[in-house]
Amino acid sequence: MNAPTMKTELMDAIKYDEPFRAHAIYYAIQQGYVQIDDPYNGLPADMDYDAIKKMQHANILQMCTVKIFTIPFGQGMHAIYLANCENDARAKHFTLYRQHAQRIQNASRRMDVSLYCEETGTHEVIRETKRRAAEFPWYVGVVGW
Structure with missing residues (x-):
């Protein structure tokens, strides 16, 4: 090598x-x-x-343009989205849940957090989910943060 x-x-x-x-x-x-x-x-x-x-x-190299946004549901549960901006995450949330997001938080510092996927039965780092995403905004799922 x-x-x-x-x-x-x-x-x-x-x-x-x-x-x-x-x-x-x-x-x-x-x-x-x-x-x-x-x-x-x-x-x-x-x-x-x-x-x-x-x-x-x-950002001369135009890196990290996709961010993680969270929208709280209450009781510690958050919908997680990968998007270029807040408005894209809000629009995706409305499309999925027919609810306007009252609050939204940029959680991009959590790009290396591992989440459990019920479908595959495995853990995956959000950064890897981002690499697999076909388009943005991308709905990641609901987690308790």
Whole structure:
């Protein structure tokens, strides 16, 4: 197996939704710290990490555009949606439940949470559910959070 290159590490960071890592590799390539085909041996410590954080905040690589939104049902139960924006999640909720969402919360920090799927009898990380989704908005299900 070939040793990973900067390019393969960048592609993996994008594939696995690791925005800081992806922007840091991109920055290193753009600023000439490394070349895209160089073997990956980590990133230089002397890079401007504040500039990288600004790139990430500006979302230069257009990552993580799909977010997790929750709409409470009461008694700790929430409908979970993967969508590009709140309005898309609200519309999907109305289509499924014929109820207007009174509150909606961005829960994207929970992308690595594992949920139990009754249909398959297995646990799946929400990030994997996102990869399987055919279109967005995507209804994930109802959970107790």
